[in-house]
Amino acid sequence: MPFIDLKSQYTALKPRIDARIQAVLDHGQYIMGPEVKELEAALAAYTGAKHCITVSSGTEALLIALMALDLKPGDEVITTPFTFAATAEVIVLLGAVPVFVDIEPDSCNIDSRQIEAAVTSKTRAVMPVSLYGQVCDMDEINAVAAHHGLAVIEDAAQSFGASYKGKKSCALSTFGATSFFPSKPLGCYGDGGALFTDDDQLAQAAREIRVHGQSQRYTHTRLGVGGRMDTLQCAIVLAKLERFDWELAQRRALGARYRQLMxxxxxxxxxxxxxxxCVWAQFTLQVDQRAAVQQALNAAGIPTAIHYPKPMHRQPAYAQYGQGKSFPHAERAAERVLSLPMSPDLSEAQQESVVAALASALRV
Structure with a gap:
């Protein structure tokens, strides 16, 4: 049983994906070809954001957002310690300081009630992470940010397609940033990502930054990076977008069924x-004696993963930013979270096998 079934997805979409790839091979515009703008228009329309800027990865999306906001060395960005390294990584790469705030113990998203106390005179932005496919408390986060004149960047790598109070993830704050890594809800066949914003000036800055800071060819008006999304990857996402609403419906149904069975x-x-x-980018739960449960599941042929086994303030590269503090909910979650197979093409029989093995493992 695959942890994420990309083969079945490709089989279902093969004619569309192959035709899209062939079109790129035929026109030969591998960098910034017509599919780039086509995808940006489609994704902006899908999310409701005014601007979409495709980029080379979800990490680059976060980095470019911070660069567009002109983050300076010594500035502070409030974020969660319970996330993939990219969230904190981009802050540190720009010489800024990640300021961690603990998570809610049940949702594993940043606890919006603790953000206000973390704001200082050096704070420039808040970067919540919509983990596992469910959006954070964005109204509360935006309210705190507005009160202090801060930008908000939603790290929506796992929540593209999710809704919050009738609006789409990525269109809820100053910037929304997502990833098209193959395992994400909407994935390409390599690295890719996108930025979303309603701000014309920030959108223009992001577009320039992704092409080495160029406002026009060989005119470098700002510091930039090589952050373009390949035309081929945009073509693949365009093909996948045709089935995306069905896939989201499947994810929601499978998530509900998993919960009912468990x-x-x-x-x-x-x-x-x-x-x-929740669009269930990962179907993640928390268990005691995780190592024993995981070992029993693997022995039964059920693949598992841990998202994430060590919070950022306990990672060697980021320990200094924890400032010796404890984040008990993040630390407890890191010891107990376990992700099970989840993808739109997961069958009910496969689900039942997973749950039967899990029930047996929990009796170990």
Whole structure:
């Protein structure tokens, strides 16, 4: 059983994907070809954001957003310690300081109630991470940010397609940043990502930054990076976008069915909020004695993953930014989270096999 079934997805989309790739091979515009603008227009329309800027990865999306905001060395960005390294990495790469705030114990998203206390005179932005496919408390976060004149960058690498109070993830704040890494809800066949904003000036800055800071060819008006998304990858996402709404419906249905099948098992499911949905980028739960449970599942042929086993303030490269503080909910989650197979083409029979093996493993 695959952890993420990309083969079945390709089989279903093969004619569309192959035709899209062939079109790029035929016109030969591998960098900034017509599919780039076509995808940007489609994604902007999908999210409701005014601007979409495709970039080379989700990490680059976050980096370019911070550069567009003119983040300076010594500035502070409030974020979560329970995330993939890229979230903190881009802050540190620009010489700024990640300031960690603990998570909610059930949703694993940043606790919006603790953000206000973390704001200082050096704070420039807040970077919440919409983990596992569910958007953070964006209204509360935006309110704190507006009060202090801060930008908000939603790290939506795992939540593209999710909704929050009737609006789409990536169109909820100053910037939305997402990833098209193959395992994400909407993925390409390599690296790719996108930035979303309603701000014309920030959008223009981001477009220039992704092409080495050029406002026109060989006119470098600002510091930039090589951050373009390849035309081929844009073509693949365009093909996948045709089935995306169906895939999201499948993810939601499979997530609900997983939870129903596990209702009586001794574990903690993801805390879901009534005013938003979850697109289940990962189907993640929390269990005690995780190592034993994971070993039993692997022995039964059920692949698993841990997202994430060590919070950022306990990573060697970022320990200095924890300032000796403890973030108990992030630390506890890191010891207990376990992700199970999840993809739109997961069958009900496969789900039942996963849950049967999990039930057996929890009795170990």
């Amino acid at each position: 209702h009586d098992l001794p574990l903690q499911g993801l805390g879901l909020r009534a005013d938003r949905d």
